[in-house]
Amino acid sequence: MATNRTGGAQRPNGAPQTKVCQFKLVLLGESAVGKSSLVLRFVKGQFHEYQESTIGAAFLTQTVCLDDTTVKFEIWDTAGQERYHSLAPMYYRGAQAAIVVYDITNQDTFGRAKNWVKELQRQASPSIVIALAGNKSDLAAKRMVEFEEAQAYADENGLLFMETSAKTAMNVNDIFLAIANKLPKSESGGGAGGAGGARRLADGDTPRASSCCK
Amino acid sequence: MNEEALLARASEERERIFQRYERGRENLAGQIDPWEDPEFEEYHKTDRYGFIHDERLPQKTAPQKINIEVEREKKWVKMLATWDSPTTKEKLHRRIYKGIPNSLRIKIWCKLLDVNRIKSDNPGKYHEMLRLAKQWSTDVRQIDSDVNRQFREHQFYRERYSEKQCSLFNVLCAYSMYNSEVGYCQGMSGLAGVLLMYMDEEDAFWALAVLLSDRKYLMHGLYIEGFPKLTRFLEHHDRILTKFMPKLKVHFDKFGLDAILYSLKWFFVVFVERVPFSLCLRVWDIYLLDGERVVTAMAYTILKLHKKAIMKLNDMDLIVNYIQVKLHKDFGFEDDIVIYHLERSMDELRRAKLDYPGPPPPNELPKRQLGMFVEPDKKSKIGQRAENFSETEKQTRATVILRREKAAMELQELRVSQSDTVSDHSGVAANVRCDDSVSALGSRRSLADTSVTSTADLSVFSSGRSHAPENSLDTHSNVSDDGTGSGIGGLSIQRAPSTAHSTPRATPHPPSVSPLSDDIVRIHVTYNPLAASPSHLHPSPAKYKSYSDEHHKPISLGFYTSNGASNLSSDNRIRIQVPSEELLTPVVDSGRIITQRYIESQDMYDLK
Ligand SMILES: Nc1nc2c(ncn2[C@@H]2O[C@H](COP(=O)(O)OP(=O)(O)OP(=O)(O)O)[C@@H](O)[C@H]2O)c(=O)[nH]1
Ligand SMILES: [Mg+2]
Numbered sequence: 001m002a003t004n005r006t007g008g009a010q011r012p013n014g015a016p017q018t019k020v021c022q023f024k025l026v027l028l029g030e031s032a033v034g035k036s037s038l039v040l041r042f043v044k045g046q047f048h049e050y051q052e053s054t055i056g057a058a059f060l061t062q063t064v065c066l067d068d069t070t071v072k073f074e075i076w077d078t079a080g081q082e083r084y085h086s087l088a089p090m091y092y093r094g095a096q097a098a099i100v101v102y103d104i105t106n107q108d109t110f111g112r113a114k115n116w117v118k119e120l121q122r123q124a125s126p127s128i129v130i131a132l133a134g135n136k137s138d139l140a141a142k143r144m145v146e147f148e149e150a151q152a153y154a155d156e157n158g159l160l161f162m163e164t165s166a167k168t169a170m171n172v173n174d175i176f177l178a179i180a181n182k183l184p185k186s187e188s189g190g191g192a193g194g195a196g197g198a199r200r201l202a203d204g205d206t207p208r209a210s211s212c213c214k
Numbered sequence: 215m216n217e218e219a220l221l222a223r224a225s226e227e228r229e230r231i232f233q234r235y236e237r238g239r240e241n242l243a244g245q246i247d248p249w250e251d252p253e254f255e256e257y258h259k260t261d262r263y264g265f266i267h268d269e270r271l272p273q274k275t276a277p278q279k280i281n282i283e284v285e286r287e288k289k290w291v292k293m294l295a296t297w298d299s300p301t302t303k304e305k306l307h308r309r310i311y312k313g314i315p316n317s318l319r320i321k322i323w324c325k326l327l328d329v330n331r332i333k334s335d336n337p338g339k340y341h342e343m344l345r346l347a348k349q350w351s352t353d354v355r356q357i358d359s360d361v362n363r364q365f366r367e368h369q370f371y372r373e374r375y376s377e378k379q380c381s382l383f384n385v386l387c388a389y390s391m392y393n394s395e396v397g398y399c400q401g402m403s404g405l406a407g408v409l410l411m412y413m414d415e416e417d418a419f420w421a422l423a424v425l426l427s428d429r430k431y432l433m434h435g436l437y438i439e440g441f442p443k444l445t446r447f448l449e450h451h452d453r454i455l456t457k458f459m460p461k462l463k464v465h466f467d468k469f470g471l472d473a474i475l476y477s478l479k480w481f482f483v484v485f486v487e488r489v490p491f492s493l494c495l496r497v498w499d500i501y502l503l504d505g506e507r508v509v510t511a512m513a514y515t516i517l518k519l520h521k522k523a524i525m526k527l528n529d530m531d532l533i534v535n536y537i538q539v540k541l542h543k544d545f546g547f548e549d550d551i552v553i554y555h556l557e558r559s560m561d562e563l564r565r566a567k568l569d570y571p572g573p574p575p576p577n578e579l580p581k582r583q584l585g586m587f588v589e590p591d592k593k594s595k596i597g598q599r600a601e602n603f604s605e606t607e608k609q610t611r612a613t614v615i616l617r618r619e620k621a622a623m624e625l626q627e628l629r630v631s632q633s634d635t636v637s638d639h640s641g642v643a644a645n646v647r648c649d650d651s652v653s654a655l656g657s658r659r660s661l662a663d664t665s666v667t668s669t670a671d672l673s674v675f676s677s678g679r680s681h682a683p684e685n686s687l688d689t690h691s692n693v694s695d696d697g698t699g700s701g702i703g704g705l706s707i708q709r710a711p712s713t714a715h716s717t718p719r720a721t722p723h724p725p726s727v728s729p730l731s732d733d734i735v736r737i738h739v740t741y742n743p744l745a746a747s748p749s750h751l752h753p754s755p756a757k758y759k760s761y762s763d764e765h766h767k768p769i770s771l772g773f774y775t776s777n778g779a780s781n782l783s784s785d786n787r788i789r790i791q792v793p794s795e796e797l798l799t800p801v802v803d804s805g806r807i808i809t810q811r812y813i814e815s816q817d818m819y820d821l822k
Contacts, residue, residue, distance in 0.1 A: 031359060032359040050363050052363050054400070055404070055478060058538075059530075059534040059535075085603075086439070086603065090472065093615065094622065
């Protein structure tokens with residue numbers, strides 16, 4: 001059953017005018033490691049043990065407030081089954097951030113995560129911010145991937161790294177916030193192909209924050 | 215770990231998983247984690263299809279509806295008794311579009327899928343496959359993890375290792391052996407899950423087999439690696455959008471919303487969890503009767519019915535949320551109304567020859583004989599991923615990347631031209647109303663809504679035995695077709711009302727796409743690749759409804775960029791053909807068909 005959010009990410013309730021930046025973030029990783037659960041925890045503050053398996057991908061958004069900036073994440077939660085791998089570029093192309101997820105109780109999923117990191121380094125925008133999440137940290141008793149091993153790998157590859165639990169909410173908001181902090185908040189800060197920097201919030205009719213991302 | 219150890223581990227895991235399902239819920243007392251079983255207060259919250267809801271249900275089905283259903287049941291019982299008779303065949307279409315009574319669904323679905331025939335043609339096969347799966351299937355882990363997550367809010371699947379959960383597991387495992395090219399793909403648990411709500415295990419297995427490999431449905435091509443059928447049907451879906459709802463297409467493009475991002479589940483699981491379950495069943499009824507065309511038409515219908523609302527949403531998350539979440543919770547139209555529109559959409563698409571993207575190419579068909587045992591290779595036994603993409607997958611990847619890049623480019627063009635439009639014609643464009651609303655909802659675009667500016671240098675002449683005044687096009691205009699920002703037209707057409715075309719569908723003619731036929735008008739357009747590239751001359755959608763003013767009945771214009779043969783070199787010239795029937799006309803670039811679309815006459819403007 002759903003449990004309520006235990007706080008963390010602030011929503012911009014009645015916040016004074018701040019810069020608003022929009023980032024595209026993609027979640028990658030083996031099936032059943034908890035990608036959808038992490039997103040659900042972050043976006044709705046809930047956890048479902050029987051979270052539906054993802055077909056293709058799911059899309060959600062969440063907004064977090066940093067000191068002077070509001071960051072809106074457009075989150076693509078992808079399907080983990082290998083068969084769906086060929087669709088992945090559809091989701092990670094143009095993404096400014098990625099969370100690669102593995103399950104700490106399953107060594108294979110860590111190997112799979114490494115492959116995702118490699119693929120992102122080769123194929124995604126060069127300035128993409130990648131975070132590695134070792135999920136299901138509440139199941140530490142069944143741990144198969146050591147914290148140090150993953151930390152060392154993350155350091156080598158310049159990744160953000162945290163062990164998370166969608167179930168207990170541990171580090172869930174934190175990992176998104178860490179990404180938000182690391183993302184360049186200026187339009188010029190981007191990488192190739194216009195994929196790097198923040199996009200100003202919604203073109204067209206959505207009101208623009210006047211001082212956005214300058 | 216060495217290979218042997220890995221193999222041993224994999225087979226140990228498979229056996230362990232299998233055992234739990236074999237023992238089932240009763241025999242697993244104390245071995246099921248308490249959190250695996252959601253506790254629901256079942257009273258008042260289980261709907262007539264078996265789904266359990268978080269809140270009390272708003273209302274029971276109205277009594278008169280129940281009465282209607284009882285009446286229908288009687289008729290259906292009669293029909294079932296005389297299933298193969300010509301009268302039944304005749305009535306079937308109409309009855310099914312009205313909805314199959316829920317209590318008879320199991321029988322009628324089995325009839326429609328001819329489950330009994332395939333079952334009796336293959337005695338013992340199902341159990342053989344299940345046995346083989348226990349020993350060999352490499353998809354057991356994925357199936358287990360998906361069974362654990364499928365329809366858990368339904369009473370059948372709510373409890374871990376319940377009877378139906380075990381059936382679901384068995385059907386999917388057996389199928390993974392039966393069709394070794396597909397094995398198991400995420401999404402199939404949704405299909406089998408629905409079938410098992412109505413059928414027993416073996417029938418559901420055969421029903422699934424029919425859905426995947428029978429020509430009428432052929433979901434095989436959706437689920438094999440590379441998803442070739444998905445890409446093909448999505449392209450077709452785009453074509454339909456471009457033709458009938460170009461504004462909506464531009465709206466999606468504006469937010470980088472590729473069809474794959476919102477419609478994948480429509481194709482993969484035939485609208486399960488994308489529309490309310492009661493409606494989903496109605497669509498399944500029709501899908502089982504009429505096959506894959508129904509999915510295409512329903513996709514179109516959904517967008518058609520919700521176009522207005524979607525056009526108001528100005529961000530990708532709002533649009534996706536609307537299409538994927540909101541419409542699942544509350545579709546906003548009664549099921550009967552939706553089905554009515556679905557049927558009309560099917561007619562509409564058929565008339566436009568867009569109901570069907572054509573027969574499947576060989577790569578969408580099963581290559582191996584179904585039901586033949588193939589021993590999995592070591593890699594898949596261990597659960598290792600292939601190091602390289604297969605050819606089909608590479609192709610899909612390329613297609614996906616291409617789609618993405620094309621969308622990005624179009625988006626950029628849009629933004630550029632948008633700012634052009636605003637700066638160049640701000641005074642004019644502002645009062646152009648965007649209204650390419652759908653036929654279903656009724657809309658018209660009156661002449662007053664259109665403003666014309668002369669920016670393009672167009673000269674017009676007709677060829678052949680032209681009917682000069684009627685068919686002449688006076689086109690020194692640049693119509694921004696949409697004040698909200700999709701105004702990318704660098705060209706528009708003015709055309710006098712023509713009696714010759716006042717009843718476009720009354721006298722069908724064969725498609726005429728030859729540039730040499732009558733009624734050809736050439737228009738020379740100042741070419742600005744951003745503002746007036748042909749792919750952005752979005753026509754308005756076809757209208758199949760009456761217009762208040764008899765003179766403004768729709769006609770369509772075939773649209774060509776000139777090709778080499780037409781003696782216009784690397785030019786900025788575009789040729790417009792006026793066929794005498796509302797028919798699909800390909801847009802040709804250098805002799806290559808790019809896309810097929812209409813130009814419709816609501817974009818026709820008065821000659822003053
Ligand atoms: N104990 C524990 N279980 C978790 C955690 N996160 C997810 N799960 C469970 O793991 C299973 C899979 O979670 P999902 O979020 O559906 O996994 P996914 O990565 O989205 O899987 P796909 O959609 O198949 O790619 C579910 O049964 C979750 O309840 C966690 O932090 N702790
Ligand atoms: Mg998921």
